[in-house]
Amino acid sequence: MASDPAAAAPRSHPVDPPPVRRMLPRDRHEPHRVATPLELFFDLCFVVAVGQAGRELAHSLAAGDYGAGGTGYALSFFAIWWAWMNFTWFASAYDVDDVPYRVTTLVQIAGVLILAAGVPRLFATQDLSLAITGYVVMRLAMVTQWLRAAASEQGTARRVALGYAAGITLCQIGWVVMLFLPHGARPYAIPVGVLCELAVPVVAELRLRTSWHPHHIAERYGLFTLIVLGETVAAATVAVQSAVDEHEELGRLVPVAIGGLLICFAAWWIYFARPVHDHLRSNRQALVWGYGHYLVFGSAAAIGAGLEVAVESAVHQAHISETAATATVTVPTAVFLVTVWFLHSRHTKRGVVAQSLAPAGAVLVLACTALGGSGVLAAGLVCALMVAGGVLVHGRESRHGIAR
DSSP: OOHHHHSSSOOOOOOSHHHHHOOOOOOTTTOOOOOHHHHHHHHHHHHHHHHHHHHHHHHHHHHTTTHHHHHHHHHHHHHHHHHHHEEEEEEEEOOSSHHHHHHHHHHHHHHHHHHHHHHHHHHHHHHOOHHHHHHHHHHHHHHHHHHHHHHHOHHHHHHHHHHHHHHHHHHHHHHHHHHSSSSGGHHHHHHHHHHHHHHHHHTTTSOOOOOOHHHHHHHHHHHHHHHHHHHHOOOHHHHHHHHHHHHHHHHHHHHHHHHHHHHHHHHHHHHHHSGGGGGOSHHHHHHHHHHHHHHHHHHHHHHHHHHHHHHHHTOSSSSSSSSHHHHHHHHHHHHHHHHHHHGGGTTTTHHHHHHHHHHHHHHHHHHGGGGGGGHHHHHHHHHHHHHHHHHHHHHHHHHHHOOO
């Protein structure tokens, strides 16, 4: 695959973009490859949509509407995550940071804001029109990027880029057609559309892997995880503040607040305990890792929604039992722990104790659901103990390694 020395050189990310250049692949082993200011801005704007989906999920769960809330959240989060993921891997391979590239990326940001505006309608009335409009805007902007890459490539690399462009375009046609289907047909059509979207990268890269950068990809995913966890903390803080202002029941809220903070702190610690970029050596490993982050991001954001519900339950505003309210926190926490273990931790842990910490912790967190109102605090303490156990095991392994 051809490479452009200018594109591969480390950048200081100037405010003014470079002149329009050919969109050639970057060097997969480029040193000092880091996220750009545009990528960080992209992430922050996408988290607006994540926050919108989380708030709507919290409202649905607090009202006891689990089916519609879970379905709406899964679908809206898929649209957000999939558009973010596709841009992230493309940018890792083809970021040229010139004017056309920046403008196209800003169009994608506009698309996610349209999608975010449509999330409440999706939850309330299953109206997909605005959400799909925003999604199509994002994805057609991505088609423009791939067509530009195809125009600069040759041979197999050109066919890969054209395969991406064609696959994404066909999927968007399918989503638009779905708007005209009877409502009864949509539950069958949506999974087909999702599977088609997921299949595009698998099919497109059968013959040749695009030149994504392992360290850059790991950093981008880590940064988005940080932002989602930050949104979770912010949502929980606002919920606690509102409850205190309206009900002044601080004593009932303190355990939820402490437990929620411990969960969020532990989630950060566990996710970043070990670097993962060395594990991303092939497309097969990268696809499992990248696709698996749907559950990582989705569960991290859902923890924030669950904490909102737990706060409402503590001040007797939720229309569900205390046990059900606790489950809105413990279930996504357990999903996060197991998924991060499967994608990250198990590749670097040694020994039965180290390998079993996260799965055992997830089971104990789920068991905390039975404690009702005090379950969130108990789950937070379990997560804190998991982190402490991991630190002790790692310290012991390090000392033995030095001794050997």
